[in-house]
Amino acid sequence: MAPNTKKSKGRKRMFLGLHRISSSPSLAKMRPYKSSSRASMSCVSLHSSYDPMSSSSLNSELSQQFSTAPTSAANSPGPATPTFDLRPRARTLERNLSSNVGLPFGVHPVSPGLSEGTIAEEDYFSCAGTADEVQDLPRRKNFNFWNDMPSEIRIQVLSFLTPREVVRSSRVSKIWYDFCFDGQLWSRLDASEYYRDIPADALVKIISNAGPFVRDLNLRGCVQLREKWTLKGLIEACGNLENFSLEGCLIDRASVHSFLLQNSRLVHINVSGLPAVTNAALKIIGQNCPKLELLNVTWCQNVDTRGIRKVVEGCPNLKDLRAGEVRGWDDVAFCLELFERNSLERLALTNCDAFTDQALSALIVGVNGEKDWDTGRIICPPRKFKHLDFTRCRQLTDASIQLLAHNIPDLEGLHLAKCNQPNTLPATWITDASLTKILPTFPRLTHLDLEELENITNATLSAIATSPAANILKHLSISYCEALTDAGMVPLIRACRHLERIDMDNTRISDLCLIEAAAAVRERNRQAAKKVVGKRGVAQDVHIGLRMVVYDCPNVTWMGVREVLSRNAEVIRPPSHILLNPASASFSSTNIADSPTYCHEVISLKAFYTWQPTINEHSKRVHACDFDRARRLERKWAEFMMLGEEASQGGRRRRRRMREALEAMHGEEGVVDANGVAVRRRRARSSPLNGGNSCTVM
Known part of the structure; x- marks a missing residue:
């Protein structure tokens, strides 16, 4: 082969070599070869003018060594081993070729280094084409799957990881570190699930890098940031917050004011339990956060209704107000302002002892309203309340609770737990008189909490069972209502078919309620x-x-x-x-x-x-x-309980018989000691030694 001829590789080399593959009968048509030279199959190409009837000396020569005709005998020997040399050899060609039959296209018949009529013979795939026709395939560039991926897709992939996994992944490399702390991953930063495990420095870095992207910031319980609030750039980084929670944090007053001043798009604010929150902070909220819908200032010691008034006046979209244990709820003028606005849907006043009947009346029906002489009710627009929580508002009585009837048609949750004030007359407590009047007027009631209302009886349960909301009631709490029995609970369980939770501890119910509840759940399974x-x-x-x-x-x-x-x-x-x-x-x-x-x-x-x-x-x-094992456990437990009852009953019977036997033997009253064993007790007898006036106890 010529030294300057470029050798083909790969698939082109294979396709070019196919031109030299042939079988022995195809050699008969190859006239350019001399009959005296020895032929080889490795350098003969396929030809369309194949004539099986033609014959030559070459055909006869190869037919003796590579016969393809079928043998007549079943045990005919296989083809004989070829006698000629299979190594590459030179062959002579005629000078004047009419056509290049038998040679691949583009291959010169004469190679340098050999005679003009000879050419070096090689194996099948060794022939190469010209430089113009045979070219190397371009090598594919190395593709780095992660580095060449668009950054948006990488951020989307990392967004499926939990915050803890994202922080751990930042240790892979510097590139991963930059992506893991990219602000787009932290649009919602909720540290309430891992606030005990994440160090303050890592949390500060996340807030600083992701500040402009953060929309929901929940730092509930992150006390480790106590000394970090004054760091430059920490508070300034967050300027687009919508949901903000600092419940349980240790933060100073200036930092709270800075957060509120820099975020005018706040919708939900939860600062419950923070001593740093005062009426001044609520004034900033009323002036700077007009989109506010939820405010939670429960257990804020330095907040009263004067600060909440500023929020109500400056935030017309306020729907959820949670102000448990806040002073000043005896202000009738403030309650009247809430009545006139009529925008609240949830009001939670847990532990507000100052909330009185007058304040509740102003909140529900206003002051000096017109009365309907037919029904005896005050005419006023219906309230938009959906949830009312008056837990431990001990100043409320039946007189104000009755005003809820027919005035809150959309009420879904009512909490009156522990409203009865101890050490007071039962006449001031909440009783069946008010509950039986208001419960039938709440067709959408799903949650009802009547815990520790000791004066209510089965009449309240009957009112619940016959109310329009019986079919949708889900949560009911009547704990410590000691006057409730099976007569009221069994009809309630039958009527409330979608109950999900019942708290009946410390009541007088019996096994009938459990059996009825099991039957009700079984009926649900049948319907399913x-x-x-x-x-x-x-x-x-x-x-x-x-x-x-x-x-x-x-x-x-x-x-x-x-x-x-x-x-x-x-x-x-x-x-x-x-x-x-x-x-x-x-x-x-x-x-x-x-x-x-x-x-x-x-x-x-x-x-x-x-x-x-x-x-x-x-x-x-x-x-x-695993129902088989569950049934076996239930059966074994029942056997154990029955054996225990039989043993206890048998022990009492034996002790009684022993006591009767001792009494019959001695004619005296039998006594049983602490261990349950009968002992003898003799009556006091007079002693003749002391004149019969003294006695000796044996």
Whole structure:
């Protein structure tokens, strides 16, 4: 081969070599080769004018060594080993070639270093084309998947990591460090989940770098920033906040004012429990934050209704006001201003002892309103309240609570827990007289808290069960209402079919309530089974449908708890009549025992503390869909409780019989000691030694 000829590589080399591949019959047509020279298959190209009838000396020569004709005998020997030399060799060509038959296109017939009529012969894929026709493929540039990726996509990838994972990923390299602390990743900075683990320096760096991008900043409980608020650029970095929470932080007054002055787009502000928040801070909010919708100043000792008035006047969009344990709620003029604006949807006044009947009356119906002589109610526009929290407002009585009737049609949550003031006359407490009047007027009520209202009876429960909101009520708390019994609770559980939580501790309910609750949840499961009865392969999904708190209820026994555990471990399967009907379900041919288990609800129970470990273990097995082990645990626990009762009853019976036997033997009154053993006690007798006036106790 010529030294200047460029040798092809790769796929082109293979395609060029295909021109030299042939079989032995195709050599008969190759006339340019001399008959005297030895032929080779490695340098003959395929030709379209193949004539199998033509013959030559070359054909006869190769036919003896590479015969392709089928043999007649089954045990014919294979082809003989070729006798000629297979190494590359030179062959002679005729000088005048009519055509380049047998040579690849673009290859010169004569190579330098050999005679004019000879050419070096090589293997199949060694022939190369000309420099114009054969070119090397351009090598692909090295592609760095991460570095060549657009920055927007990299930020999007990192956004799926948790904040803790993002901070740990910053240790990979400097490039990763810059991307992990990019502000676009921290548009929502919520440190309430990891505030104990993140150091102050890392938190300061995140806030400083991501300041302009942060919209939601929640630093709840970040006490490690106590000495960092004065650092230059920390507070100034955050200027576009919308949601802001500093609950539980240790921060000075100047830093709070700086945050409020630099963020005029605030919508939610939570500064509960901060001594640094004063009426001056609320004045800044009223002047600088016109878009405010939520304000939480609960437990702010230096705040009163004078500062809240500034917020109400400057923030027309205020809908949620949480001012628990704030002084000054006996100001009737301020409550009247809230009545005239009528923009609040949630009002939480927990532990506001100053909130009186006069203030509540001004808040609900105003002052000196016109009265409707037909109904006896004051005519006023309906209030927009959806949630009212008057927990521990001990100055409220039935007189003001009755004003809620027919004036708050959209009320969803009502909290009147612990409103009865101790050491006062029961006539000033909240009783059935007001509750039975207002509860039927709340058609959207979902949360009701009546904890520690000791004067309410089953009449209140009957009012709840017959109210329009009975079908949508979800949360009910009647703890420490000692006058409530099964007569009121059983109809309530039957009527409220969507209850999710009932707190009934320290009441007089019995096992009937637990049995009724288990039956109600079972009915929910049946309704759910009917909805998915035509579906195939419904996965098991056990979830809590009802939470019940029944500890310290003296009438609740282990048998009621066992009923709940038994219902929780019950397997919900398709109805048998549907499985046997081919036209009603796609899995009708399956057996009932092999039918799929449907999604169903269970009851989460909190009972007597010695039973609670067994209840927790049973719930764990039920949630793992291990119903066999759950049923076995329930059965063993029931056997254990029955053996304990039999043992205790037998012990009492034996002690009673022993005492009766001793009394019959000695004719005296039997006595049982601390260990339950009968002892003898002799009556005092007169002694003749002291004249019969003294006695000796044996």
